[in-house]
Amino acid sequence: xxxxxxxxxxxxxxxxxxxxxxxxxxxxxxxxxxxxxxxxxxxxxxxxxxxxxxxxxxxxxxxxxxxxxxxxxxxxxxxxxxxxxxxxxxxxxxxxxxxxxxxxxxxxxxxxxxxxxxxxxxxxxxxxxxxxxxxxxxxxxxxxxxxxxxxxxxxxxxxxxxxxxxxxxxxxxxxxxxxxxxxxxxxxxxxxxxxxxxxxxxxxxxxxxxxxxxxxxxxxxxxxxxxxxxxxxxxxxxxxxxxxxxxxxxxxxxxxxxxxxxxxxxxxxxxxxxxxxxxxxxxxxxxxx
Ligand code: PMP
Numbered sequence: 001x002x003x004x005x006x007x008x009x010x011x012x013x014x015x016x017x018x019x020x021x022x023x024x025x026x027x028x029x030x031x032x033x034x035x036x037x038x039x040x041x042x043x044x045x046x047x048x049x050x051x052x053x054x055x056x057x058x059x060x061x062x063x064x065x066x067x068x069x070x071x072x073x074x075x076x077x078x079x080x081x082x083x084x085x086x087x088x089x090x091x092x093x094x095x096x097x098x099x100x101x102x103x104x105x106x107x108x109x110x111x112x113x114x115x116x117x118x119x120x121x122x123x124x125x126x127x128x129x130x131x132x133x134x135x136x137x138x139x140x141x142x143x144x145x146x147x148x149x150x151x152x153x154x155x156x157x158x159x160x161x162x163x164x165x166x167x168x169x170x171x172x173x174x175x176x177x178x179x180x181x182x183x184x185x186x187x188x189x190x191x192x193x194x195x196x197x198x199x200x201x202x203x204x205x206x207x208x209x210x211x212x213x214x215x216x217x218x219x220x221x222x223x224x225x226x227x228x229x230x231x232x233x234x235x236x237x238x239x240x241x242x243x244x245x246x247x248x249x250x251x252x253x254x255x256x257x258x259x260x261x262x263x264x265x266x267x268x269x270x271x272x273x274x275x276x277x278x279x280x281x282x283x284x285x286x287x288x289x
Contacts, residue, residue: 004077004078004081004082004116005017005078005114005115005116006074006077006078006113006114006115006116007019007112007113007114007115008110008112008113008114009113011077011078011081014116017114017116019097019112019114020097022097022098022099022100022101023094023096023097023112024094024095024096024097024098024106025092025094025095025112025149026094027101028103028150029148029149029150029151029152030060030094030095030149030150031060031062031092031093031094031095031111031112031148031149032053032056032057032060032062032092032093032146032147032148032149033053033090033091033092033093033147033148033149034049034050034052034053034090034091034092034147035088035089035090035243035244036049036075036088036089036090036091036243037086037087037088037089037120037243037244038079038082038086038087038088038089038117038120039085039086039120039278039282040085040086040282041079041080041082041085041087042079042282042285042286043075043076043079043089044243044278044281045206045210045243045281046072046075047068048206048209049206049243050068050071050072052147052204052206053071053091053093053147055145055146056146056147056148057093059143059145059146060146060148061105062093062095062111063111064093065093065110065111065113066113071091074115075089075091075115078115078116078117079117082117083119084118084119084120086119086120087117087118087119087120088117088118088119088120088121088244089115089116089117090114090115090116090117090118091113091114091115092112092113092114092115092149093111093112093113093114094111094112094114094149095109095111095112096109096110096111096112097109097112120244121244121245123244123245123246123248126167126245126248127246127247127248127249127271128263129249129251129263130248130249130250130251130252130262130263131166131167131168131240131248131249131250131251131252132165132166132167132250132251132252132253132255133161133166133167133168133169133170133180133238133240133250133252133253134160134161134164134166134169134170134253134254134255135169135170135171135172135229135232135253135254136157136160136169136170136171136172137171137172137173138157138171138172138173138178138201139153139157140153140154140157140171141153142200142201143200144178144179144200144201144202144203145198145199145200145201145202145203145204146203147203154181154182157169157171157181158181158182161181167240167248168180168181168182168183168240168250169181170185170232170238170253172229173201175228175229176196176201176226176227176228176229177196177226177227177228177229177231177232178196178201178202179196179201179202179203179205180240180242182242183205183240183241183242183245184202184203184205184207184208184240184241184242185238185239185240185241185250186208186211186238186239186241187227187231187232187235187237187238187239188235188236188237188238188239188264188266188267189231189234189235189236190236191221191266192221192222192223193215193220193221193222193223193266194222194223194224194225194227194231195208195212195222195223195224195227196224196225196226196227197224197225197226198224205241205242205243206243207241207242207243207246207247208241210274210277211239211241211247211270211274212224214270214273214274214277215270217273218269218273220266220269220270232253233253233256235258235259236259236264236266237249237250237258237259237263237264237266237267238250238253238258239267239270246271246274247267247270247271247274249263249264249267251263
């Protein structure tokens with residue numbers, strides 16, 4: 001297996017990478033992560049992902065072991081060694097491996113830094129035809145703005161969708177939309193794009209930010225506010241966004257058709273803007289090389 005991983009200063013085949021069972025990521029889910037899409041061996045919006053990593057690390061009081069330049073260098077090396085041109089790059093920082101199991105922060109223990117990449121999943125069918133989702137009560141903690149590796153609640157919520165033959169679980173806290181178990185959710189009603197505003201109840205996705213920026217740039221009316229469960233049921237369109245899935249139409253919610261039950265005109269418009277933006281960024285970074 002030629003796939004290269006980076007672990008604590010060394011590059012190695014992924015199947016040779018080893019961490020201690022006392023690593024706090026393993027014991028407590030004590031760490032931060034990012035998932036970055038890579039197109040034609042160029043990381044997309046790397047700076048934004050590294051800025052969010054910094055926000056998560058600040059939020060969990062873990063010092064960032066690397067500068068942006070150091071991260072970029074390591075990320076590029078893993079991408080170059082990867083088997084595929086389009087990749088999903090994963091990076092994780094944990095509070096390291098202490099010599100004992102104790103919840104309080106260890107002193108003088110270096111963080112564990114891990115990077116690896118796999119093929120970017122092809123989403124052609126989902127992008128074209130749309131996906132089915134179900135809803136569930138959001139029972140996660142109240143710091144969902146942080147991208148931490150403590151993901152058990154997300155794991156269980158997402159599995160509910162998979163068990164029901166759906167692509168994602170949409171989460172509702174106190175009757176209000178927060179996000180998907182692994183994604184952000186947008187609502188379109190009467191030509192207006194709506195999404196929950198950035199706060200502790202959801203992760204501000206890099207794709208969420210880009211979709212809002214593209215909407216503003218192209219004059220699509222937009223509203224950030226609390227969205228009631230009932231509004232999801234009468235939406236013209238629902239969208240799912242994430243870095244690796246980009247913008248997917250949701251055509252069914254809890255077994256009921258969303259809008260016409262087919263991807264609507266607004267999602268097609270956003271997919272086109274997204275694609276054009278991605279190509280533009282790729283051309284610009286090609287000129288940098
Ligand atoms: N919310 C959650 C809970 C997620 O796991 C993800 C995927 N990282 C997102 C939102 C979307 O974030 P992004 O657009 O940065 O991939």
